[in-house]
Amino acid sequence: TNTLSQQKKYGGNSEGAPQYSPEGIKPVRGALVALVRNQELYGMRKTVRELEDRWNHKYNYPYIFLNNKPFTEKFKQGIRDLTKAKVEFGVLDKDTWGYPEWVDQIKAKEERDSAKYIKGHSESYRFMCRFQSGFVHKHPLLADLEFYWRIEPDVNYYCDIDYDPFLFMKTNGLKYGWNIAPTEYEPTVRTLWNTTQEFMKKNPQMIPDKNMIDWVRNSDGSYTRCHFWSNFEIVDLSFYRSAEYQAYFDHLDKSGGFFYERWGDAPVHSLAVAMFLRKSQVHYFDDIGYRHPAMAHCPDGSKERGKCICDPEDGWAHGFSCAKRFRSIF
Ligand code: GDP
Ligand code: MN
Secondary structure (H helix, E strand, O other): OHHHHHHHHHOOOHHHOOOOOOOOOOOOOEEEEEEOOHHHHHHHHHHHHHHHHHHHHHHOOOEEEEEOOOOOHHHHHHHHOOOOOOEEEEEOOHHHOOOOOOOOHHHHHHHHHHOOOOOOOOHHHHHHHHHHHHOHHHOHHHOOOOEEEEOOOOOEEOEOOOOOHHHHHHHOOOOEEEOOOOEOOHHHOOOHHHHHHHHHHHOHHHOOOOOOHHHHEOOOOOEOOEOOOOOOEEEEHHHHOOHHHHHHHHHHHHHOHHHHOOOOHHHHHHHHHHHHOOHHHEEEOOOOOEEEOOEEEOOOHHHHOOOEOOOHHHOHHHHOHHHHHHHHOO
16 A cells, blocks of 8 residues: 555646545544634634645545634634634633643742743643644544644645545554654753653553654663654554554653643654654655745655645755754654
């Protein structure tokens, strides 16, 4: 199957691309999922417009929008106007947004007040990171999904995508797909690596022999701070729903680091990938042209046959040390 789907993927034959009807059953129970605020409607519309034009008008995978507050009618209509695919809107369960009871909120505020890193002062940003780390995959609207593709407002999709990435992942037994891999800013994850190592020592039976730990661990045992940028990720949700992932999240959550520091869901997801998955289960979608404010990836032109609006010479995220480390290790 590998060769077949690779052919399909890089063949660049758009006539051969399947078309799925909006109502029809899809080969994968997948959806495009965003956590987003009402005031981000126009940024979200840009993302949806581009995804529809570049890909989903042929595939009609459903969208799911989640919010800690109810969506306004304006937001719902503003999104529905852009697609014939099914769109659902949901509010978060109360206990998935906010502080767990064991967190010392005074200590959390002291950290926010003195933090000198980006989003360091924000309380809601930390609620967001904790939600995306531990709860998004448990939201009732996602209950029937096998895969999700995370999307955000104000991102760009630069290239036509002439195949079904969900099907590609399912066919090839892939659990985690990524596109940009930078290094994390140290002040936001001061104790994340130690806390993760503690987890590994306590639960050796959960850590398979063959994994990707050397992507996040230097030869001297220190943290590489490599992470997959989770604003784009395509994930087999059985991974986040596994007992191992849950145990890891609980361990992190108990330590309070989402609040006493500012752990992002990107390094958390990535450390779980590195501990629990083999490299053959993790896929670099280097053929998908993508930009999130501050960083972008433009595919090598030979793979895309001119279907991108970005300059392949600007494929700078491909040169990031963590993307190189992924390509070169193992
Ligand atoms: P960054 O990508 O790390 O700079 O963080 P963003 O501000 O883009 O937030 C990540 C995602 O979570 C985006 O889809 C935001 O729309 C969403 N988000 C962030 N904060 C909130 C919030 O307080 N409420 C809701 N509903 N969504 C949020
Ligand atoms: Mn963002």
